[in-house]
Amino acid sequence: MIEIQALTKRYGTTTAVEDLTFTVQPGTVTGFLGPNGAGKSTTMRMILGLDEPTSGSVLVNGHAPRTHNAPLQEVGAMLDPRAVLPSRSAFNHLLALAATSGIRRSRVDEVIDAVGLRAVAGRRAGTFSLGMAQRLGIAAALLGDPATVVLDEPVNGLDVEGIRWIRALLHELAGQGKTVFVSSHLMSEIAQTATHLIVIGRGRLIADTSVAGFIASAAPPVVRVLSSDQPALAGLLRAPDVSVTPADDGALLVSGLSAGQVGAAAAAAGITVLELATEQTSLEDAFVDLTKDAVEYRAATHEEEK
Amino acid sequence: MMTMSLPRYTERQRVNQARVLRSEWIKLRTQPSAAWSLAAAMLLIIAFGILYSILREARPPQGAAAIRSFDPVAVSLSGIQLAQIATGVLGVLLVTSEYANGLIRTTLSAVPRRLPVLWAKAAMVAGATVVVTLPAALVAFLAGQSVLSGHHLDVPLGHPGVARAVLGSALYLAVSGLVGLAIGALLRSAAGAISSLFGLFFALPIVAGFLPGSWSGDIGKYLPSNAGLAVTLVHPDPASSLSPWAGLGLFCLYAAILLGLAALRMRGGDAK
Numbered sequence: 001m002i003e004i005q006a007l008t009k010r011y012g013t014t015t016a017v018e019d020l021t022f023t024v025q026p027g028t029v030t031g032f033l034g035p036n037g038a039g040k041s042t043t044m045r046m047i048l049g050l051d052e053p054t055s056g057s058v059l060v061n062g063h064a065p066r067t068h069n070a071p072l073q074e075v076g077a078m079l080d081p082r083a084v085l086p087s088r089s090a091f092n093h094l095l096a097l098a099a100t101s102g103i104r105r106s107r108v109d110e111v112i113d114a115v116g117l118r119a120v121a122g123r124r125a126g127t128f129s130l131g132m133a134q135r136l137g138i139a140a141a142l143l144g145d146p147a148t149v150v151l152d153e154p155v156n157g158l159d160v161e162g163i164r165w166i167r168a169l170l171h172e173l174a175g176q177g178k179t180v181f182v183s184s185h186l187m188s189e190i191a192q193t194a195t196h197l198i199v200i201g202r203g204r205l206i207a208d209t210s211v212a213g214f215i216a217s218a219a220p221p222v223v224r225v226l227s228s229d230q231p232a233l234a235g236l237l238r239a240p241d242v243s244v245t246p247a248d249d250g251a252l253l254v255s256g257l258s259a260g261q262v263g264a265a266a267a268a269a270g271i272t273v274l275e276l277a278t279e280q281t282s283l284e285d286a287f288v289d290l291t292k293d294a295v296e297y298r299a300a301t302h303e304e305e306k
Numbered sequence: 307m308m309t310m311s312l313p314r315y316t317e318r319q320r321v322n323q324a325r326v327l328r329s330e331w332i333k334l335r336t337q338p339s340a341a342w343s344l345a346a347a348m349l350l351i352i353a354f355g356i357l358y359s360i361l362r363e364a365r366p367p368q369g370a371a372a373i374r375s376f377d378p379v380a381v382s383l384s385g386i387q388l389a390q391i392a393t394g395v396l397g398v399l400l401v402t403s404e405y406a407n408g409l410i411r412t413t414l415s416a417v418p419r420r421l422p423v424l425w426a427k428a429a430m431v432a433g434a435t436v437v438v439t440l441p442a443a444l445v446a447f448l449a450g451q452s453v454l455s456g457h458h459l460d461v462p463l464g465h466p467g468v469a470r471a472v473l474g475s476a477l478y479l480a481v482s483g484l485v486g487l488a489i490g491a492l493l494r495s496a497a498g499a500i501s502s503l504f505g506l507f508f509a510l511p512i513v514a515g516f517l518p519g520s521w522s523g524d525i526g527k528y529l530p531s532n533a534g535l536a537v538t539l540v541h542p543d544p545a546s547s548l549s550p551w552a553g554l555g556l557f558c559l560y561a562a563i564l565l566g567l568a569a570l571r572m573r574g575g576d577a578k
Contacts, residue, residue, distance in 0.1 A: 048415040050577040066418045070319040077415055083408035085337060092336040099329035100416045101319035114312035140412060145315035176314075 001026050001179050002047055002148060007056035009042050009203075016042040017203040020056070024181045024198070026147070029174045031194030031211070032183040035291055039203035040183040041079065044152050047181075048077050061147050061179075072101045072144025078137035079152045086126020090117055090136050093125055098143050111139040116165075130157040138169070148179040155189055167193050187287035191215070201291040215286070223254040223262050226275035233271050237262065251275065323422045330426035334434060337403065343396035344434060347389040347479065348442040354385030355446030359453040366457045378459050379471050379540045382450020383443060386475045386538055387507075390482040390531070393439065394503040397431045397486025402496040405578075414577045424491060424572055428565060431483040440476035447472050467540040470550060474537030477554060481534060481561050482507070488564035492571055507531045520545075527553075530560045 002024035009017040017039040024030045034040050045051040046058050049065030058065060060075050068074045084093050094108045112121050115135040120128070125136060134154060141149055151170075155163045170193055174180045184190045190197065190211075197214050199207040207214060224247065227233045234244045234252055242256035254262055259278045266273045334340050359382050367376040401424075404410040417423050447468075451460035463469055485506070490499040507530075514526040523546040526532050536542045536553025548556060 045411070045576070048411070049418045050411050050415060052575055068418055069321065071321060071416055071418050073319045075415070077412075079411055080408045083412055085333075085403055085407070085409060087338045088333075088336045092332060096329045096332040096336070097412065097416055099332055100326050100413075101321055102325045103315070103319055104317070107315055110313055110315075142312060143315075144319050 001059075001061060002150075002181060003057075003059040003062075004043070004047075005057045005059075007043070007046065007058060008054045009039075009046060009051060010054045015203055017046070017200075020200065020203070020205050022198050022205060022208050024148075024179055025196070026179040027174055027177050028196055029170045029180045029182060029194045030196040030198060031190035032181055032198050032200070033187060033190050033287065034183075034185065034200040034206075036185050038185075038200045038291075040185075040200065041152055042203075043200070044077070044079060044150055044181075044183065047150055048075065048079070070101060070144070072097075072103065073146055074144075075148040075150060076141035076144060076146035077150040077152075078134070078141045078154060079150075081130065081133035081137040084125040084133070084136065087124055089122050090125050090128070090139075091121040093136065094139060094143065097140055101144060103143055107143065111142050114142065115139040131159060131162045134158060134162065134166075138166075146178070149173055149181070151180075151182045153183055153185070155184070155193075163189075187284050199287075199290060206290055220255060222279045223257060223259045224251050224275070224277045224279050225254060225259075225262050225266070225273065226251045227266055228272040228274065232269065233266055236265055236269055236271075253279075321417055321419070321422070323425065326417055326422040326426045327429060329416075330423070330430050334400065334430045337400070339399050339403065340396055340434070343392050343399060344438045347392035347396070347435070348438055350389040350392060351383075351385040351439060351442040351475075352446045352449070354388060355382045355450045356453065358382075358384040359450035363453050363456050363459070366459060376459060377540060378451060378454050378461050379447065379468055380538070381454065382447045383471065383475050383538055385446060386443070386478065387531075387535070389439065389442075389479055390507055391503060393431075393435045393479045393483040394486035394507065395500055396435065397483040397488070398490035398496055398499040398503065400427050400431060401487055401490040402494060402499060405494040406496065408578075411577055420573050420577070421569055424487075424565070424569055428484055428487055431487050432480040435480040435483045436476050439479045440473065443472050443475040461540075465540075467550075471538050471540050474550060474554060478534045478538055478557070481554070481557050482531075484561040485530065485564055488561065488568040491568035492564070522546075528556065530557055533557045533560075 004020055004022050007017055007020040020043065032040055042051060046053050047060060047065060091108065091112065094111065095105065098108050112118055115138055117132065117135055117139065120132060128136065138151065138154065141151065155166050158166065170180050170182060182194065194211055197207060197209055197211050225233065230250065230252060237244050237254055237257065242254065245253045247253050259276055263273055263276055362381050367373045404413055413423055414420050447463070454460040461468055486499065486503055489502050493499045493502065510529050511526060511532055514529055515522055517525060527546055527548050533548055533553040534557030536547045537550040539547060539550065542548070542550060547553065
């Protein structure tokens with residue numbers, strides 16, 4: 001379990017994280033979502049005791065991170081898959097890390113097998129592809145069979161097979177009762193992996209919700225309809241709480257009514273429906289809506305300010 | 307769907323200094339640049355010792371005064387002053403290589419109290435340096451004396467102060483490595499730390515040499531490298547050198563102060 005209370009981190013005059021409070025529960029995969037520069041990595045470094053909070057507190061499994069006696073058993077992390085000595089082999093990288101806690105050599109072999117790096121374990125880690133480096137980082141995170149797993153952008157740059165593998169892995173870890181906290185800047189990615197969501201923007205908490213709840217609260221679905229008499233249908237449907245807008249291809253986009261209601265209205269007026277579909281607002285759109293005020297850098301705004 | 311098949315691991319996993327030492331030993335063994343630094347130190351000690359001995363044997367001191375002040379041990383150990391850069395670089399690289407790519411974050415999240423990492427690295431630098439450079443200094447001494455024996459300029463290892471100078475050379479290089487480690491941990495950049503080492507070991511004594519008259523020796527002998535090098539001399543000149551062990555002690559004090567500052571910097575604040 002990760003408990004974050006009124007956490008603030010400033011670097012000089014820049015505030016990276018401001019007054020964050022949330023709890024990451026064990027036994028489930030929690031996504032940590034935010035645009036680039038939102039403060040995700042800073043928060044994760046504070047969870048690991050690497051950065052000192054300016055104020056507020058972090059508890060991991062009930063203790064301050066810097067006080068863990070068996071750190072690899074408490075929290076396993078991958079912050080940056082390229083954080084290796086390029087000339088050291090993957091096996092020796094893990095062996096040195098394991099040695100700090102007296103973890104057996106056979107455990108190093110176990111994690112190498114589990115992440116599928118057996119064939120390249122003796123190779124210099126600097127020669128690894130991004131996908132292999134991600135697997136090595138995850139192997140390091142799992143060395144001590146930790147109660148809490150923290151992964152920063154673990155699917156970044158992975159191929160489809162790698163992404164599926166990580167999803168299955170995260171679910172398995174959560175199934176073992178571990179606390180699994182995974183960051184991403186892509187909503188679609190996290191929605192398929194996590195069951196709970198922490199969303200931040202500009203260092204502040206925007207949402208602490210289930211993925212299902214987040215999707216439900218996103219903009220309502222739009223009904224797309226193409227019929228034999230579009231102007232008549234549009235006039236028929238318009239109402240104070242219904243909006244009807246024409247799409248580029250001549251279809252009507254109706255919000256405020258269900259597809260069934262639109263179809264029934266057309267049938268009652270004798271208008272033939274040629275095409276009728278409900279279009280879910282994409283998760284990505286919902287996420288952009290939610291965080292649009294919190295994106296640190298936006299080209300247009302930036303230009304306007306100049 | 308692929309499954310992970312990773313067994314659970316339930317053994318106790320406490321961090322302690324001995325385990326961090328073992329971890330740093332694995333890192334030292336598997337960092338090629340560390341081996342290169344040590345090999346360079348060994349090569350510089352032996353090759354320069356022999357080359358300079360050959361040079362002096364070809365142009366032996368002329369006249370009673372020159373013969374009296376001729377120091378055959380210093381001639382055969384002349385590579386030490388070059389090797390100190392190699393061992394200093396070893397210390398620098400052992401820590402800056404982790405800051406260069408973020409590996410330090412992995413290391414310090416595994417050892418959240420942090421300082422055991424610095425102490426273990428210090429032990430590796432000092433230990434590896436003595437293990438490699440003591441035999442090298444001995445080889446340089448013996449080979450150099452054998453070259454110088456052509457003009458009967460050589461001295462035996464059993465002569466007073468000679469064995470101490472050979473051993474002291476390895477100790478001096480070990481402390482130079484610790485200075486490198488401390489500066490590396492303070493600056494967290496290899497380029498900056500290596501430049502600082504050159505400044506400390508070479509530029510500072512030259513600047514002191516420009517000082518007028520007796521000031522040069524009075525101040526110069528307290529500079530880190532001059533103080534430390536006293537232990538490598540059989541007969542240090544009191545005008546320009548401290549006594550052997552006092553000099554080494556002062557050099558150790560400088561290294562301890564730098565390591566203390568490095569420890570403060572590493573323990574507090576952010577681990578980037």
